[in-house]
Amino acid sequence: MNSSQTEVVEVTSASEDDTERFGAAIGGALRGGQRIGLRGDLGAGKTCLVRGIAAGLQIEDGIVRSPSFPVILPYEGGRLPLYHIDLFRQAQGAGDIEELREYLYGDGIAAVEWYERLAEPMVDYLSIVLTFVAKESRSLVVAACGVGYDPVLAALRKLS
Ligand SMILES: Nc1ncnc2c1ncn2[C@@H]1O[C@H](COP(=O)(O)OP(=O)(O)OP(=O)(O)O)[C@@H](O)[C@H]1O
Numbered sequence: 001m002n003s004s005q006t007e008v009v010e011v012t013s014a015s016e017d018d019t020e021r022f023g024a025a026i027g028g029a030l031r032g033g034q035r036i037g038l039r040g041d042l043g044a045g046k047t048c049l050v051r052g053i054a055a056g057l058q059i060e061d062g063i064v065r066s067p068s069f070p071v072i073l074p075y076e077g078g079r080l081p082l083y084h085i086d087l088f089r090q091a092q093g094a095g096d097i098e099e100l101r102e103y104l105y106g107d108g109i110a111a112v113e114w115y116e117r118l119a120e121p122m123v124d125y126l127s128i129v130l131t132f133v134a135k136e137s138r139s140l141v142v143a144a145c146g147v148g149y150d151p152v153l154a155a156l157r158k159l160s
């Protein structure tokens, strides 16, 4: 396997709870030193999914909001540390990679909303694209853009 996109799983969420359940399945299958790149319009459910990922990592003080200032909120105390990053307020290319590198490429999990605004493209990550289908329905397209994400895709496939 190389670092290009290898596999894709598409699931449909019918509710916020459903999205959190998908997140929990993802969180439960993560092994550390991994990145989740979240893409989707405002309100698509990126933060909701990260809340589920936190639960799946057994992080007890759950995510209630998206980080805007500071752009990174760390959650320790779970199976692995989770770094929730949101670059929405950064101009394209302004997401200072030097400040974020240790979190992005450390031993924990970095979940990044608006990662396309990073000054340097993220590498080796799980790409998740959320799109609106109907009022409470969302499509989640999950793709491995790197190695080591097969257990996550397998966990999602079981739920779909
Ligand atoms: N199936 C669903 N999955 C997730 N959220 C849903 C769903 N249906 C409705 N919602 C609602 O959509 C909103 C999603 O908000 P959330 O903060 O997770 O979005 P976001 O993608 O992080 O937005 P932003 O770009 O502003 O950070 C919530 O108000 C939630 O209740």
Ligand SMILES: [Mg+2]
Binding pocket: 046, 047, 048, 066, 086, 113
């Ligand atoms: Mg958000």
